[in-house]
Amino acid sequence: MSVSESVKPLFAQIDKLKPEYVNRLAQAVAIPSVSSDESLRPQVFAMADFLKKQLESLGAEDIQLRDLGTQPPPVSDPKLQLPPIVLARFGKNPAKKTVLVYGHYDVQPALLEDGWNSDPFKLVEKDGKLYGRGSTDDKGPVMGWLNAVEAHNKAGIELPVNLVCCFEGMEESGSLGLDELVAQEADKYFKGVDTVCISDNYWLGTKKPVLTYGLRGCSYYQITVSGPGADLHSGIFGGVIHEPMTDLFNVMSKLVDTQGNIQIPGVNEMVAPLTEKEEKLYEKIDFDVDELNLASGSNTAIYQDKKNILMHRWRYPSLSLHGIEGAFSGGGAKTVIPAKVVGKFSIRTVPDMDPRKLDEYVFKFCKEKFAELKSPNSFNVELIHDGNYWVSDPFNEAFTAARKATQLVWNVDPDLTREGGSIPITLTFEEQLKTDVLLLPMGKGDDGAHSINEKIDVANYLEGVKTLSAYLHYYAAGKDSE
Numbered sequence: 001m002s003v004s005e006s007v008k009p010l011f012a013q014i015d016k017l018k019p020e021y022v023n024r025l026a027q028a029v030a031i032p033s034v035s036s037d038e039s040l041r042p043q044v045f046a047m048a049d050f051l052k053k054q055l056e057s058l059g060a061e062d063i064q065l066r067d068l069g070t071q072p073p074p075v076s077d078p079k080l081q082l083p084p085i086v087l088a089r090f091g092k093n094p095a096k097k098t099v100l101v102y103g104h105y106d107v108q109p110a111l112l113e114d115g116w117n118s119d120p121f122k123l124v125e126k127d128g129k130l131y132g133r134g135s136t137d138d139k140g141p142v143m144g145w146l147n148a149v150e151a152h153n154k155a156g157i158e159l160p161v162n163l164v165c166c167f168e169g170m171e172e173s174g175s176l177g178l179d180e181l182v183a184q185e186a187d188k189y190f191k192g193v194d195t196v197c198i199s200d201n202y203w204l205g206t207k208k209p210v211l212t213y214g215l216r217g218c219s220y221y222q223i224t225v226s227g228p229g230a231d232l233h234s235g236i237f238g239g240v241i242h243e244p245m246t247d248l249f250n251v252m253s254k255l256v257d258t259q260g261n262i263q264i265p266g267v268n269e270m271v272a273p274l275t276e277k278e279e280k281l282y283e284k285i286d287f288d289v290d291e292l293n294l295a296s297g298s299n300t301a302i303y304q305d306k307k308n309i310l311m312h313r314w315r316y317p318s319l320s321l322h323g324i325e326g327a328f329s330g331g332g333a334k335t336v337i338p339a340k341v342v343g344k345f346s347i348r349t350v351p352d353m354d355p356r357k358l359d360e361y362v363f364k365f366c367k368e369k370f371a372e373l374k375s376p377n378s379f380n381v382e383l384i385h386d387g388n389y390w391v392s393d394p395f396n397e398a399f400t401a402a403r404k405a406t407q408l409v410w411n412v413d414p415d416l417t418r419e420g421g422s423i424p425i426t427l428t429f430e431e432q433l434k435t436d437v438l439l440l441p442m443g444k445g446d447d448g449a450h451s452i453n454e455k456i457d458v459a460n461y462l463e464g465v466k467t468l469s470a471y472l473h474y475y476a477a478g479k480d481s482e
């Protein structure tokens, strides 16, 4: 029997299980597992326990919550524990291929007052969409793998592959500790893994599914400026002391211009030159500036043409300013001079940028710009975390299986895309396990990952479970399967 025929009862089961799937996602979203907020670290641990219970109830074997010790500096609490890596497996049949599925159970911060229309940690179904922090990034897809297992169990259909799960709780904060664990387990827990599948990015737009073969890397920095012994009254000290925030603004404003051009010497020079072959790839992609405007909820695009938008998202670096710790940020008009401020910015990296050289250029530039201010304040610039870029071959066996699965579920040939965001562990899996990695996204380009009112469409959540399941069946059946 062809794969397309044999998965029909499975697809029918997936449609039937919609209430259970939504309930599973609602339970996951209700746990505010924000990895960047030290005060919420117990919730990240609670999310790992939730996953453990779910995996147990689905019949997973060898479930392990791997302790990673304490979080390295910079961190406020030196005893802060890193959340565990959750490992589990379904099946260990040597006659079957083994697929490792990776996802993350931590989320970005979210507060109602940021502009959410409802409590970010309460899943709300409205107009065919499921709203809540993590719904698309990445609790929806992680639940998607569990849903796929449940559908197999309930339909009485054997999983076609051995499934190894690796779920982490620090992806949004640099995947601390995971590189080491993957290296350690390459010949142990992960022995025999044939391929890795990650569902942790999004379609480019809102209409067409995609398969993703590239990611940018991310190097995240902080600049600390401090001076006065305490926060001061600006009426008494304004104009008579050097203010840390003024120094910080001066340095941060020199990093990037308003057209997005990075101003740090040496950085743009590391970028791989554009080839004619690559230039042609952009023509085939289904995308336009309206899709970008829809996703950003604005009319603020720097580039109006598809090729420039895609190149600046996928193959050129970008520098973003994220925030200032210690600065007054509430409503009203507090007349304070902050004593210590910490500015945060990150650089999305691309082939052929060398992260260590990048650090060198960033540190040198920031120090020089601060020295030009001739300020007596103290200054420090440091790297918080980094993860490398990744580019793969989109025509290997795993991509072929995913293309067939997408065609079956969505009735369309997926676009082959790269992603502007980062998943730091992708390259590590490829190098340590010596396997291919496939990025098979579930959500749409307008899902609002990292933003307010994050959502996943119900259709993407359900059809996504079918796509993940069909992918496993096509991959198991080999490249000539139908």
Ligand SMILES: NCC(=O)N[C@@H](Cc1c[nH]cn1)C(=O)O
Pocket (backbone or CB within 6 Å): 137, 138, 171, 172, 173, 174, 200, 201, 218, 220, 387, 421, 422, 423, 424, 449
């Ligand atoms: N869905 C992937 C994702 O959102 N990744 C984060 C990871 C990150 C955090 N700091 C550096 N990288 C991203 O911002 O791209």
Ligand SMILES: [Zn+2]
Pocket (backbone or CB within 6 Å): 104, 137, 138, 171, 200, 201
């Ligand atoms: Zn993610």
Ligand SMILES: [Zn+2]
Pocket (backbone or CB within 6 Å): 108, 137, 172, 449, 450
């Ligand atoms: Zn994310």
